[in-house]
Amino acid sequence: MASDKKVEAITSMDVDFAQWYTDVVKKAELMDYSSVKGCMIFKPAGYALWENIQQELDRRFKATGVQNVYMPMFIPESLLQREKDHVEGFAPEVAWVTHGGLQPLQERMCVRPTSETLFCDFYKNDIQSYRDLPKVYNQWCSVVRWEKETRPFLRSREFLWQEGHTAHATAEEAEERTQQMLNLYADFCEEFLAIPVVRGRKTDKEKFAGAEATYTIEALMHDGKALQSGTSHNFGDGFAKAFGIQFTDKDNKLKYVHQTSWGMTTRLIGAVIMVHGDDNGLVLPPKLAPTQVMIVPIMQKKEGVLDKAYELKEVLSGFRVKVDDTDKSPGFKFAEQEMRGIPVRVEIGPKDIEANQAVIARRDTGEKMTVSLDEIAAKVGEVLETMQHEMLERARMHRDAHTTVAVNYEEFKDAVANKPGFIKAMWCGEQACEDKIKEDTTATSRCMPFQQEQLSDVCVCCGKPAKKMVYWGKAY
């Protein structure tokens, strides 16, 4: 980065949200486009976010008994075809390997779009007795789906994710695990990413190919669009029957296992950008931020300033802290660290040193405060904690302010047209109404939230008796 570079302004989010998003991912150096169409490059700042997400999620998984494994990245075509709904859902969007070395393959294989079929094939051999259950396995890997339209972090032909795949002796245990993981995802989003989510169940139309039930967490982006942020599926014994996964139970009877799967992806990084970002760039919640505190020396060529900055780094070593000792101007550094979303900036110059103080600036609010060097570690800790908390609350307020109740179809259409955000409305349970709503408005059913409300007695679309309250919205 040249010292004479200027930090270029990015498009304002209110002017063009899509362009603002692209500007942020580029200028914050999170990713780059590659020569491989539809695939992206995770640059260090972007990959570091994924590493932190991975580490925290993995820790939470393991606390519930999850074990990590690794399956092959290829799926023979015959294996993919074993479960009917599943193959219909995925076959149109997979990449096919047809040659190995110089030879054509006897059977072509796809690069995994998801690994249910591989886990089933493995479980079929690995599970014999109730003593082998439950299996609570997960893998961290990349998957490929041949998308036509791609967008950094949100939709790309290859993405990184984790996929959990479990097998249980009973339907109840499978359902419990499905919900447990959905709640783990929701807690993770709220506690770590400071992103509030709606927890609920997908309608049959929107559920995963092959699942009996799909649970989802839905987050609202700054522009009022929804982002599906994690899903957890209960397969019942459908896959077990298709693959013949049976075990001898305690009563000595042969039974089919009940299975679940659940996944979160690098699109979470897109959610962080679109929930917390502003016109100065990225804003990272402190728990996620690879660098939490950036110390910017002022007049760093003056004797003692850099030394004091490094000393301060030691004092703040309880946090993820760096000193920006490059030869750029302080103004440039401020703008650059803001673009990168670093939660706290500490400014220290000759006058501060004389007065035994430093200036702390918060990324999210821009608030600045002068702090005695004697209590700076405690103060920085407080600011980071407050910021983490307030970012979640601010996002929650934004979401609530952008959630509209519609009790009839006029209100519904008006809301989609004029009030970006979630729409809460009653639904009769028929897919015909979902289809009509999508056709009329482009909004889709996001989920049937666990916390139901009785907004009215009739379906917002057809007027027949209502069965469920549904969150609707335009989605990424």
Added chain:
Amino acid sequence: MASDKKVEAITSMDVDFAQWYTDVVKKAELMDYSSVKGCMIFKPAGYALWENIQQELDRRFKATGVQNVYMPMFIPESLLQREKDHVEGFAPEVAWVTHGGLQPLQERMCVRPTSETLFCDFYKNDIQSYRDLPKVYNQWCSVVRWEKETRPFLRSREFLWQEGHTAHATAEEAEERTQQMLNLYADFCEEFLAIPVVRGRKTDKEKFAGAEATYTIEALMHDGKALQSGTSHNFGDGFAKAFGIQFTDKDNKLKYVHQTSWGMTTRLIGAVIMVHGDDNGLVLPPKLAPTQVMIVPIMQKKEGVLDKAYELKEVLSGFRVKVDDTDKSPGFKFAEQEMRGIPVRVEIGPKDIEANQAVIARRDTGEKMTVSLDEIAAKVGEVLETMQHEMLERARMHRDAHTTVAVNYEEFKDAVANKPGFIKAMWCGEQACEDKIKEDTTATSRCMPFQQEQLSDVCVCCGKPAKKMVYWGKAY
């Protein structure tokens, strides 16, 4: 695992080493074969080894300034062909993707066998000025090479690895980084895996496709075969010229960058098995072991025994410790934990509790000692430390005892035929002699060690003046 199962004996390593190896990876539940020919499944116990390797290596990488990134898994054919030697080395053994979804691709792509070409394509755009250098990037991913013969962990069509790719302003800096990473690998093997290695340089015949110099660490397995355990390559400016990666230097002149790459793979797990294992199964060095201490309660149904075992677990919580409270017999548990290679077993039963003591058993030597419960944490810590140290020393003694000096071709051929292990011998520097040796004996040059010795003045094969001492051996 059923309580009435017996731990089946495995093939003795002296009877059939290859079968012993297969037995260990299966019975220690490290891996399983998959329906995808040539690809394997990492089961929890196997993947946990990789996670620990990854965590420790990553920590060491980052301490030297390495940043992690992620590149696409596909390489368009035209990109793979950009560097002549490289494509010749890899094209015959890649998997080709020809269709995306229902459409044939305009240009076929291979699944990465390694990512030099992708990094070069990225660096070409990302590097402009000397201020952008060095780039010290690494990625953790899986790669695919269409091998004909496969073997768990040692050779499979898909394997997990890390690949570092760096770009530097000068040849000197690139050479320094190449050697730095080789030494990092060597230290990691010795300090963490307790595997002694020979550090050296590959001959031109054995170097990486496209490299100016390849450095390697070579380890000796229990059966006397060598295993290449990590390599570090200096590319000079060859790739930079092929891809046009130039930067403006401080003197305002346009120059090509100098590049390196370096990698370690899941074959390290194979090395751990084959260096440390014995006829009772796996033996894990304590630093690598996912579970370092297994507490086995004796007569666990007696009141107080299980409670005491859990209490002991708390006392030993500074280590990675578990209690085997399954309903299997103690004898079965002993055999099972031995098969899995768990470094220390702690036995505690009613009589021990009465005497305020427990029995500690070391996996590598089988040594048992009775220890007072008041000092058990300190004692377990000592045993783990001693074991880590002694495993390295034992492997070093084994290697040294299986390293033969040959000063003429008769001695050389006799050594290959009758003395499994490394052979140290002088070499004239001509590939013709390497070819002849390989044809006559199947031994290959493993490396020209950094620590050279003058064993004689002439080549062991042709008798012409010798240029280098070389380690030779049969290799995996």
